[in-house]
Amino acid sequence: MTISDIKLPNAEQLLITLAQQLRPLLQPNTALVGIQSGGVWLMQRLLVILANDIASNSIEHGTLDVSFYRDDYAKRGLKSENRPSQIPFDVEKKHIILIDDVFYTGRTTRAAMNELFDYGRPASITLVALVNRGGRELPIAPQIVGTDMQLKADQNLQLVQQADGTLSLELQPTTANTTHV
Amino acid sequence: MNNPQLDIDGNLRHLLSIEGLPKRILNQILDTAESFVGVAEREVKKVPLLRGKTVCNLFFENSTRTRTTFEIAAKRLSADVISLNVNTSSQSKGETILDTVDNLIAMHADMFVVRHSQSGAAHFIAKHVPDHIHVVNAGDGRHSHPTQGLLDVFTIRKFKPDLHNLRVAIIGDVLHSRVARSEIHALTTLGVPEVRVIAPKTLLPAHVEKLGVHVFHDMKAGLKDVDVVMMLRLQNERMNGALLPSAQEYFKTYGLTQEKLDLAKPDAIVLHPGPMNRGVEIDSSVADGNQSVILPQVTYGIAVRMAVMAILSGGQSHFCHSSGVQV
Numbered sequence: 001m002t003i004s005d006i007k008l009p010n011a012e013q014l015l016i017t018l019a020q021q022l023r024p025l026l027q028p029n030t031a032l033v034g035i036q037s038g039g040v041w042l043m044q045r046l047l048v049i050l051a052n053d054i055a056s057n058s059i060e061h062g063t064l065d066v067s068f069y070r071d072d073y074a075k076r077g078l079k080s081e082n083r084p085s086q087i088p089f090d091v092e093k094k095h096i097i098l099i100d101d102v103f104y105t106g107r108t109t110r111a112a113m114n115e116l117f118d119y120g121r122p123a124s125i126t127l128v129a130l131v132n133r134g135g136r137e138l139p140i141a142p143q144i145v146g147t148d149m150q151l152k153a154d155q156n157l158q159l160v161q162q163a164d165g166t167l168s169l170e171l172q173p174t175t176a177n178t179t180h181v
Numbered sequence: 182m183n184n185p186q187l188d189i190d191g192n193l194r195h196l197l198s199i200e201g202l203p204k205r206i207l208n209q210i211l212d213t214a215e216s217f218v219g220v221a222e223r224e225v226k227k228v229p230l231l232r233g234k235t236v237c238n239l240f241f242e243n244s245t246r247t248r249t250t251f252e253i254a255a256k257r258l259s260a261d262v263i264s265l266n267v268n269t270s271s272q273s274k275g276e277t278i279l280d281t282v283d284n285l286i287a288m289h290a291d292m293f294v295v296r297h298s299q300s301g302a303a304h305f306i307a308k309h310v311p312d313h314i315h316v317v318n319a320g321d322g323r324h325s326h327p328t329q330g331l332l333d334v335f336t337i338r339k340f341k342p343d344l345h346n347l348r349v350a351i352i353g354d355v356l357h358s359r360v361a362r363s364e365i366h367a368l369t370t371l372g373v374p375e376v377r378v379i380a381p382k383t384l385l386p387a388h389v390e391k392l393g394v395h396v397f398h399d400m401k402a403g404l405k406d407v408d409v410v411m412m413l414r415l416q417n418e419r420m421n422g423a424l425l426p427s428a429q430e431y432f433k434t435y436g437l438t439q440e441k442l443d444l445a446k447p448d449a450i451v452l453h454p455g456p457m458n459r460g461v462e463i464d465s466s467v468a469d470g471n472q473s474v475i476l477p478q479v480t481y482g483i484a485v486r487m488a489v490m491a492i493l494s495g496g497q498s499h500f501c502h503s504s505g506v507q508v
Contacts, residue, residue: 065216068228068491077192077495080209084216091224118225 006151011159011167014130014146015042019049021144022097025126026053030095032061035112036083038101038159039064041167042130046099062087069111091120101159103129103145106138131169133157185307195307195316196489198325199366207370211335213488214481220257221483230491231260234291238264239281239306240319241297246455246479247319247329251294254486258494263290282306286314292490293317300324300359315493317486323359328489329454330363332482334371336474337409339481340450344368350377350403350445351394352435353413353462354384360454361413362392369393379403381435383424400435404444412437412453415462428461438464442472450474 032054034043040063047054047061067073067082098112109127116122129142134150151157156174159167184201188194193206220228236255240248248264255262267281282293292315295303300322307316320326334344341347349368355361355378368376369392378389379397390396397403404410415431425431442451451463451473459465468475 068216068220068230073230073495078213078492080205080212082213082216084219086219087223114229118223118227120224 006155006171008157008169008171009131009147009149011130011169015045015049015167018042018128018130018144018146019046022046022128023050023053025095025097025144026050026057026059027095028057028059029093029123030057030059030097031089031091032059032097032099033087033112033116034061034063035098035100035108036063036065038130039099041159041161042101043099045165045167060089062089064112064115066108066111066115069115071107071111085115087116087119091116091122093121093123096122096125097128098125099128100142101130102157103127103132103142104135106136106140109140109142110138130159131157185304193489193492195303195318196327196493197304197307197316197318199327199330199363199370200325202370204370204372207331207334207367210331210485210488210492211338213492214331214335214484217257217484217487217491218481220487221480227257227259229259231255231258231291231494234260234494235289236260236262236292236294236490237285237290238262238294238319239267239285239296240265241267241278241295241302242320243268244296244320246482247296250479250482251317251319251328251486254483255292255294255490257483258487258490260292260490278302278306279309282309286310290314292494294319296320298322315490317489317493320359323357324362326359326363326454328482328486329360330367331489332478332485333360333364333411333452333454334367335481335485336452336478337450339477340474341408345372345374347373347409348375348377348407349373349409349411350379350397350407351411351413352379352400352403352437354415355380355389355413356384356386357416358413364411365392365394377403377407379435381425400441401444404441407445408449410437410442410445410449410451412451412463414454414456415458417458428458432461432464436460436462436464437467439467439470442467448472452478455479 032043034040064085065083067078127142128144130146132142132145132148154174156172158170158172160170161167186195186197220226238248238251252262252264293306294317295306296319302321303316303318318325318327351361351364365376377395377397379400449472451467453463453475457463457468
C-alpha cells in the first residue's frame with residue numbers, strides 16, 4: 001500500500017467528536033494544556049467550540065513545548081525553533097486535560113508529564129489525542145481519542161493548519177531528519 | 182571554511198567569539214534563551230537537558246557575576262558543576278593549562294567554561310579537546326566575551342524588539358573591552374543599523390570604524406537620539422597610566438548623568454555589564470533610575486548561558502565519541 005492509497009480521516013469531523021467527548025470533563029478546577037504545535041492548534045479550536053462550557057466553569061489553559069524534556073535530546077539536540085511553555089495558572093491540584101494531535105510512541109506524553117510536574121502537582125492528567133496511530137512504546141495511552149488507526153513506522157502522520165485556521169491530516173514519508181516521538 | 186566554532190553541518194560546537202558566527206546561530210541562541218526565561222519562574226527551576234553531564238568552570242581570572250551565572254545556568258540544566266578558581270589551585274604550583282584540562286577530561290568533564298586574561302585561551306583549549314567536549318569562552322583578554330554580548334542583545338531585544346530600527350551607543354573604554362567587541366559584532370550581525378562608540382581617543386582601538394561603527398569623542402553629540410546606551414566599565418588600573426587624567430575628570434566628560442541621558446530618546450534604556458564604578462562611568466541616580474535595565478541583564482544572562490550550553494551539548498550524531506582519554 002502506498003501513501004496515496006491510505007484514506008485519512010477528516011480532521012474537522014474528528015475535532016467535533018473530540019469536543020463532544022470532552023464536554024462532560026469540563027468541570028471547575030479543570031485546565032487545558034496543548035502540546036506544541038498541533039496540540040495547541042487543537043486546543044485553540046476546542047476553546048472556540050466549547051466556549052460556553054469553558055466560560056461557565058472558568059477553565060484556564062496553557063501550552064507546553066517539550067523540547068527540554070525529550071529523551072532524544074542527546075542524539076538530536078535542540079530544534080532551532082522552540083517556543084516558551086506558557087502555563088499561566090497554578091498546576092497544583094488541577095485536573096489537567098493534556099491535548100496532543102497524533103499519539104504514537106508515548107514519548108512526547110512522558111516528556112509533557114515530566115514538564116507539568118515541574119510546575120506543580122496536578123490532581124490528575126487526562127490525555128486527549130485527535131488520532132491514536134498505534135505503535136506505543138511506553139505504558140501510556142490516550143483516554144479520549146478522535147479515532148484509532150494503524151500506521152507503519154515509516155508513515156509520518158501530521159496535523160496541518162491551513163491559512164484559514166482549519167485543520168487537516170497529512171501523511172508524509174519519513175525522512176532521516178523527521179523526528180516523531 | 183575552517184571555523185572551529187561550527188561542526189561540519191554548521192551547528193555550534195564551541196562558543197569562542199561572536200565574530201564568525203552567522204546570524205542564524207545568534208538567533209537560535211536568543212530564541213532558545215527566550216524559552217529558558219520562563220523556567221526560572223516555575224516551582225521547579227530546572228530542566229533535565231544536561232542531566233549526567235559535568236560542566237567545569239575554569240576561571241584563570243577573577244569574576245564573580247560571570248562565574249555565578251554560568252554555575253546557576255548549568256545547575257538549572259541539571260548538570261553537575263565544578264568551579265575551579267585556578268589562581269588558588271594547581272596552576273599556582275606550575276601546572277600548564279593543558280595539563281589541567283587533560284586531568285579534568287580524565288575525570289569525564291563534558292564542557293569547559295573558560296575565563297583567562299590572555300586572548301585566545303579558550304580557542305587554545307578548544308583546539309586541544311576531543312570532539313565530544315565543548316568549550317565556552319567566558320572572557321579572554323581583550324578579545325571576546327561572547328555570552329556577555331549575547332545577553333546584552335537579548336536584553337535590548339526584550340525592551341526594543343525591532344533591532345532593525347535602533348540607534349545604539351557604546352560608551353567608555355572600548356580599547357581594553359572584550360565586552361565592547363562582542364557587543365559590536367552581535368549588534369551588527371543582527372542588523373542594528375547604527376552602532377556608535379563614544380570615547381576619548383586614548384581609549385579607542387586604531388581603525389575601530391572598520392568594525393562598522395560611528396566614532397564620537399563628544400558624548401553629548403554621540404548620545405543624541407539613541408535608543409540604547411551601553412556603558413562600559415572603566416577599569417581602575419587604567420587610571421594609573423597616561424591614558425586618563427583622573428576619575429573625576431573622566432566622569433565629567435564621559436560619565437553618564439541624567440542630564441546627558443536626557444539627550445537620548447526619552448524611552449532610551451541603559452545597560453552596563455558590571456561591576457559598576459558608581460561616580461566614575463555612571464551616576465548612581467542613572468544606575469538605579471527607571472531607564473536602567475542593568476539588573477534584568479543579570480537575570481537574562483542566566484537564560485542566555487543556559488541556551489548556549491543546551492545548544493552545545495545536544496545532538497552529536499556526527500561525532501563518534503572518542504572515549505580515548507588523553508592523559
